[in-house]
Amino acid sequence: MGALIWLELMYSKHQAIAILRAPLRIAIWLPYSALILYFLYSRLGAHHGAYVSIAVTPKYATTIGGLYCAMLGATVGFAAGGRVALFRSSAEAVLFSNAGLRPLTMAVWLQLRKLATAWTRWLGGFVYLLAIAAPRNPKPVVLAYAFVAIALLLAVQMTIELPVFLLSRGFLREPLRFAGWTLAAIGGLYGMAGIFGDHFLEPLVETVRVNPGVAVLAVLHGNPLATIVLAIVVAALIGSILVLGDDALPELYAASRNTLNDQRRRRVSARPRFVATQPGDASRIPSGALALMWKDWLAFRRGRGVFRLWLIGCMCWAVCGAGVAYGVLQWKDQTPLYTLGATTLLLVLVLAPYSAAVGLSGDLSKPLFWLSRSSLRERLTAWTFGRAWRGGVALALAPLVAGLASANVALAITSVPVTVAMYWSLQALGVGLYSIFPNPIDGRGPIMVLRLFATAFYVFPAAVVWALAVALGTPLGSGAYVGAIAFVIVMGIEGVLVIEFAAYRFREHGASFATASLAN
Amino acid sequence: MLDGLGFTLERGEIMGLLGPNGAGKTTTFLCLCGLLRPDAGTIWCDGHQLGSDRGRTISLIPETPEVYPMLTVWEHLAFVARSCRLPAGWEERGRQLLEGFGMMERRDTLGQALSKGMRQKTLIAATVLANAPILLLDEPMVGLDPLGQRELRDLLRTLAAQGTSIALSTHIIESVEALCDRLIIMKAGVAVAAGSIAELQARSNGALTLEDVFLELTA
Numbered sequence: 225m226g227a228l229i230w231l232e233l234m235y236s237k238h239q240a241i242a243i244l245r246a247p248l249r250i251a252i253w254l255p256y257s258a259l260i261l262y263f264l265y266s267r268l269g270a271h272h273g274a275y276v277s278i279a280v281t282p283k284y285a286t287t288i289g290g291l292y293c294a295m296l297g298a299t300v301g302f303a304a305g306g307r308v309a310l311f312r313s314s315a316e317a318v319l320f321s322n323a324g325l326r327p328l329t330m331a332v333w334l335q336l337r338k339l340a341t342a343w344t345r346w347l348g349g350f351v352y353l354l355a356i357a358a359p360r361n362p363k364p365v366v367l368a369y370a371f372v373a374i375a376l377l378l379a380v381q382m383t384i385e386l387p388v389f390l391l392s393r394g395f396l397r398e399p400l401r402f403a404g405w406t407l408a409a410i411g412g413l414y415g416m417a418g419i420f421g422d423h424f425l426e427p428l429v430e431t432v433r434v435n436p437g438v439a440v441l442a443v444l445h446g447n448p449l450a451t452i453v454l455a456i457v458v459a460a461l462i463g464s465i466l467v468l469g470d471d472a473l474p475e476l477y478a479a480s481r482n483t484l485n486d487q488r489r490r491r492v493s494a495r496p497r498f499v500a501t502q503p504g505d506a507s508r509i510p511s512g513a514l515a516l517m518w519k520d521w522l523a524f525r526r527g528r529g530v531f532r533l534w535l536i537g538c539m540c541w542a543v544c545g546a547g548v549a550y551g552v553l554q555w556k557d558q559t560p561l562y563t564l565g566a567t568t569l570l571l572v573l574v575l576a577p578y579s580a581a582v583g584l585s586g587d588l589s590k591p592l593f594w595l596s597r598s599s600l601r602e603r604l605t606a607w608t609f610g611r612a613w614r615g616g617v618a619l620a621l622a623p624l625v626a627g628l629a630s631a632n633v634a635l636a637i638t639s640v641p642v643t644v645a646m647y648w649s650l651q652a653l654g655v656g657l658y659s660i661f662p663n664p665i666d667g668r669g670p671i672m673v674l675r676l677f678a679t680a681f682y683v684f685p686a687a688v689v690w691a692l693a694v695a696l697g698t699p700l701g702s703g704a705y706v707g708a709i710a711f712v713i714v715m716g717i718e719g720v721l722v723i724e725f726a727a728y729r730f731r732e733h734g735a736s737f738a739t740a741s742l743a744n
Numbered sequence: 745m746l747d748g749l750g751f752t753l754e755r756g757e758i759m760g761l762l763g764p765n766g767a768g769k770t771t772t773f774l775c776l777c778g779l780l781r782p783d784a785g786t787i788w789c790d791g792h793q794l795g796s797d798r799g800r801t802i803s804l805i806p807e808t809p810e811v812y813p814m815l816t817v818w819e820h821l822a823f824v825a826r827s828c829r830l831p832a833g834w835e836e837r838g839r840q841l842l843e844g845f846g847m848m849e850r851r852d853t854l855g856q857a858l859s860k861g862m863r864q865k866t867l868i869a870a871t872v873l874a875n876a877p878i879l880l881l882d883e884p885m886v887g888l889d890p891l892g893q894r895e896l897r898d899l900l901r902t903l904a905a906q907g908t909s910i911a912l913s914t915h916i917i918e919s920v921e922a923l924c925d926r927l928i929i930m931k932a933g934v935a936v937a938a939g940s941i942a943e944l945q946a947r948s949n950g951a952l953t954l955e956d957v958f959l960e961l962t963a
Contacts, residue, residue, distance in 0.1 A: 498814045500854050506822040506835065515827040523814040526854075590810045591867055592820065594779070594799035595874045596827040731796045733781060 228325070228333045256673055260348065263355035282437050285444075286429075289436025290414025296381055297408030303388040304400035309483040310334040310386065310476060317477045331469030331476065335386050335462055342382045343375060350374050369446035376454035377443060383461040390468035393475055411436070496527040513598035513606040516587075520610030537618045544568075545625030552630050573679050576615065576647055580654030583611060585662070588730070600727040608651040608723065616647030634704035642708050646686075649715035653682050656722035659729035682722075686714040746771055746782070746933040753878065753909045758900060760920040761913040763930035764962050769913035770807070772930075773880045776911075777804040789878065800828075803876040807883040809863040813856035817847055817866050820855065824870040834873060841869040845899060861892035865899070872903065879903065881912040885919045897923050917955050931962045 302308070311317040311334070320330050354371055392400050414436055417428045429435050442450040509518050524530055551561045587593045587607065596603055620643035627636030657678060661671055690711040697706030746768045753759055761769045774780035776787060778798045787794045789801055815823060821838040824830075842848045845865045850858070858866065864884060871879060881900075885893050900923060904910055914920060920927060921941060929937045929944070937944055941954055948957045 496813075498854050498856055500816060500852065506818075506825070509822055509826040511826045511829050513827070515823050518826075519812060519815065519823055522819070523812075526814050589806075590812065591804055591806065592812070592824055592827075592870055594777070595803060595824055595871065595876065597800060597829055598827065733779075 225329055225333060228320075228329075228337075232337065256348070259673070260352050260355055263352065282435075282441065284437075285440040286417065286435055286437030287415050289438075289440040290411045290417065292377065292381075292440070293411030293436055294408045294415060295411070296384065297404045297406065297411055299381060299385055300388050300404030301401055301408060302404075303385040304392040304397055304404055306389070306392070306479050307483050307486075308385055308389045308476075309480050309487070310338065311480040313484065314477070314481045317473075317480060321473065321477075327473040328466070328470045331386065331390075331472050332462075332465050334476070335383060335465050335469075338385075339379055339382050339462075342378060346378055350378075366446035369448055369451045370444055373443040373446070373451040373454055376451065376458050379458045380454065380461065383458060387461055387464040387468060389475075389479065390465070390472055393472075496523070496530055498523070498526040499528055500526065513596065513602035515596070516593075516603060516606045517610035520607075524614065534614055534618060538621050541618050541620075541622040542625045545622040545627075546629055548622070548626040549629030552626070572619065572647075573650065573683065574676060576650035577654030577657055577675070577679060579615075580608065580611065580651040580658070584655055584658055600730060601724055604655055604723045604727055604730075605652075605720070608648055608655060608719070612648035612651045613644065615651075616644035619643050619647060638704060638708035641712055645712040645715045649682075649686075649719035650679075652719035652722050652726075653679065655726045659726040682718060686711050686718065689714045746775070749930075749933070749935055750785075751928055751935070751938065753911055755877075755909055756904050756907050757925050758904050758910045758912070758923055760924035760927045761911060761930060762915065762917070762920055762927055762958060763913075764915060766932070767930040767962075768933040769930060770882050771933075773804055773882050773911070773913060777802045777880060779804070800874070801876060802878040802880060803871040803874070804880045804882065805864060805867050805871070805884065807886060809860065809867050811855035811858065811863045811866055813854060815855050816852045817842065817855075817858070817862075817869075818851045820866050820870050821873055824874050828874045830873070830875075838869070838873055841872055844902065845869055846895065859892075860887045861889075861896065864888075864896065868899065868903070872908065877907070878909045878911070881910065883914055884912055885914060885916050893919065917958060921954055929958060929961050936961045 311320075325333075350371060353374060354367065388400055388404070410432070413428060439450065443454075509515055524534070548561060548565070555561070584607070593603070598606075617640070620640045623635055623639035623643060627633070627639055657675055661675070690707045693710035694703040694707035697703035700706075749768075749772060751759070761772060763769050771780065775782045775785075776798075778794075778796055787798060787802075789798075794801055811820060812823070818838070821834075821841070825834040825838065839848075842851060845868070847862065847865050847869065850862060853862075855863070855866070864881075868879065884896060888896060897919070900910055900912075912919075912923070924941075926940055927938065927944060928935050937947070937957075939947070944957050945952075945954065948960055
């Protein structure tokens, strides 16, 4: 075990050296840490003034509890099905085996390493969660219990995988799979029920007679009993390896290898394959930068399953729009609609720029992209248009259908231009952010938080102008239309500016960006 | 890191950049074609100093030749022709290029189905069609079978004879001997020797082969 700890320390040391070689990456943690400290200060000291918090009501607690159960169930289901990757690679398993380590030592080590890695990675997240979700002005002992309980909740999630996998080597495989996926399904139902509030939650709680939200509130309020129970569960899960883990190396090796191979295969198969169609008339290809839009159109037309996937996306958004219209017309309490709407908008704001960042590196690495006679600004503009129209049109179907179904003419008319303009502008923002943070690892961690702030800062002017225009236009009876036009103009201007910035950053640095985005 | 590197590439010349791993060959090419910004230095072509958009004049075919998987070979040429706003009549020149490169049968094959050699040929044809007078090839022979290597050598000789200036980086000495008019041997970002193969051999301390010269200079 000592040798394994030494190996892990060496691994951590080299990671730390790699981080220290890029001090800017540490500097990025500063605003993130400052934000968490501010939340803690405002939350725990009962200070007046700016105060950021989430009030975890019983309904939200049920949603959180339900989603936690869903994740736990999925982990159990996957582990019972043999889908675990406890070794980092096949080579690591061989290395451990050649080092003459006992299989039981290895199994215990894998369990402890997974727990330690998860705790280290999520430490900031625990503090953040505590800062925004703990009861206001708590006693230190309550806070300590809550902190430990949150860490133990994660520990259960992390340590349940290996015992389930080891147990599933025998006749318990199918019962465990069934139990896992049943728990996932019920947890998912609770999650949805919590979001949709009283319409579904009460009937579900009455039927099942258990509410995971009660446990979540107990954890957040630092209930000692909840903390002790969780600690016992974690200890049992770790201790069970001593009983189950001997002679498990062949299965652990095979499962890790299969899971890692599956992950690799999925990554490869996620790249679209193309089917040749009748070559078009070359004279119809638009010239200059617009040729990039033609190229993207061919990718859309020829990508196997791409068109079908887009149609499914369109249908999903249209169904969402119809659901919104139904809720507006039928429900008295429309809080769930606002919650879902805000969550969806937030997801779009986060994912749309990120998808642009992921896609651009592919073009930057192509020599032909750099042969064009058009300026880089024109090419980036065309590139973003070529990609944005698909997502924008699909997304616009939600407000369009909602407007049509609820007879809201202004919403129906303004939905398409507003949504497409917003989507294009967000893609442009993604290109701009990519020109600052090209590494895929920046899609998470503190830089993701910075990206979120940048996105909020980016959308803010358009939202303010929209609100002002609506206020000015309403007395004339055309507030919605004036607001929509103002919104489209501001988003357009912002998009152009951010593309200009990205073009400046890319000039003579194309290779660096293409290389950085291939890292990790 | 490159330091004080300077050289001239004549019209229709094939020049080799030879050096061990990490010598700076690829970095040199990336700076030349405008994909990396050098700290200092200038690049001139036909009496004009080239700016940040020099990728239109100096075209790089990287070691992994990346084509668009959704475009056919012919559509790559069409894409370049339209994005470079080539005048009417480029189709005839494109056809000639594909025939010359032995790619006419593959005209309607998608990029995703091309071998490395075919991807290289597609990119070279597109570059020549775009009238880029200078062609850089980074490790072009790596991953090609003997027939593919011979075809590529013949192709490069033909292009050079037509006036295209070519620089290729490699650490495969045989391909340099068979192809290059002149050589620059690099080590740790610095040019340690330059000249024709005969000149380099004459200058060395009794080295019999180019391999001996190379090992003597880069050891």
